[in-house]
Amino acid sequence: MLKLELQHQQGAFSLDAKLVMPNQGITAIFGRSGAGKTTLINLISGLETPQSGLIELNGKPLLDTANKLCLPPEKRRIGYVFQDARLFPHYSVRGNLNYGRKDRSDAVLFETITQLLGIETLLERYPARLSGGEKQRVAIGRALLSEPELLLLDEPLASLDLPRKRELLPYLEKLAQEVRIPILYVSHSLDEILHLADNMVLMDKGEVVLNGPVERLWGSAALQPWFGPDVQSSLLPTQLSHHHADYPMSCLQLGSGEQLWVPKIDAQPGAAVRVRIYAREVSLARSRPEDSSIRNILPAKIRLMQREASRIQVLLTLGEAELWAYVSEWAAADLQLKPGEEIFAQIKSVSVTRNDWASL
Structure with missing residues (x-):
């Protein structure tokens, strides 16, 4: 389970978030551009540090500013997949997957994840020979092979064209069903949330407006601005x-x-x-x-x-x-x-x- 209470000021932007998230399934972080979605997961990952707050993952404190505790990113057991994959161009797919791998002797885990993501035939290729969707699958595999307790996905489909989004979405659906760790999925697409998320957090101007199961929140008044005149x-x-x-x-x-x-x-x-x-x-x-x-x-x-x-x-x-x-x-x-x-x-x-x- 992930618990957090965060207060963060960045220029004119202010974030004040208090959340408890389940320890399994996908929680979608949703909202307009500038609502604070990426800032929130950067704070959770340790890439940014808030002025004050508390983060606990599975009962273990990652951040506690009152007690001057702030674990660095590499100590938090959190996997992070960015919009642009960020693969090492001079490493093959196998080399990218092995980078940061917690246990290189665990061949079963390696095979399970490469098969889950459909990348077992790409292992000897280099990133320059991969499509956008393939790069994202490799990035997700690399994050999972670090054996994280939490996986962060920051709009993994945002940089892809429609055919590549359709290519990647079925793999994300399998990921949602088979990976037994909590996943925070930043998105501005209600279609992605429909197909992937169990829970939703709606953010606006740095605050949490709604938090709960997707089915319960979908028809709420707070979400109606995202539906067109005939799309309710x-x-x-x-x-x-x-x-x-x-x-x-x-x-x-x-x-x-x-x-x-x-x-x-x-x-x-x-x-x-x-x-x-x-x-x-x-x-x-x-x-x-x-x-x-x-x-x-x-x-x-x-x-x-x-x-x-x-x-x-x-x-x-x-x-x-x-x-x-x-x-x-x-x-x-x-x-x-x-x-x-x-x-x-x-x-x-x-x-x-x-x-x-x-x-x-």
Whole structure:
């Protein structure tokens, strides 16, 4: 577990952060440029030193300014991957991986990490012959081979073009599932957070605005400025129940016990799956429709309603999960929608694309 309380002044910028982060999974550090994301992880790594504060990793103090303790970066057992990989150009991939390696005799760990990142065929190449995505995979492998207790990733996709981002993202997804140390992942991309993060920290002007599970924070008012006019969405935590015997469809089980049918998901039954549902793809009905082409008709309760321009945003609860829907003022009046009432939410199966789900 990572605990920190930090106060840091850098010119006109001030950071004041207090956090407790889990000891496993990916925590995304999210916010606008200049919010303090990179400054925060630089302070955690020891690359910068705050005016005052405390950092503990797995019960061990890394920084305690009150007691004049400040471990140097190399003593903190923290791996750091920068935006630009920073490989040694005169070393091969193997040489880069071996640099800083804690135990060079551990061939099993070396093989496990190179296979996890798909770089086992690149070992004799030099950085000049690697793509941007390959360089980042090598940089991640080098950090993991130092056997850190915490891994920091500072926008690892930011410097890559779209094809290279698509190349690297599946490896980051595997990393999220298989590496059993906490990972702090700085990002300004909600798509990356959807596919990778378990928890999210939202920063603004050097302060922590939100901190918690991604599904719970996704629909919060504080995140709405990052969604465009028709991009408001909800994240539903589900479990893959089974695949349809005759059609390329998958059945997901919601925590409420209801089923959600979506285009076939490349995962095994029992897998945890996070699904993004756009508010514009949700319609409401007073009674359960009959003979409908829509496969997903879910009982829900209206939690709140708020006006946005010429339409109404409706927040629904499906058991413990939340779902946003857009309706016109006319429809809201015609259906006499009110908070606290039972309703049916309709979601088209085909509205969920590959970009809208992540196997966790």
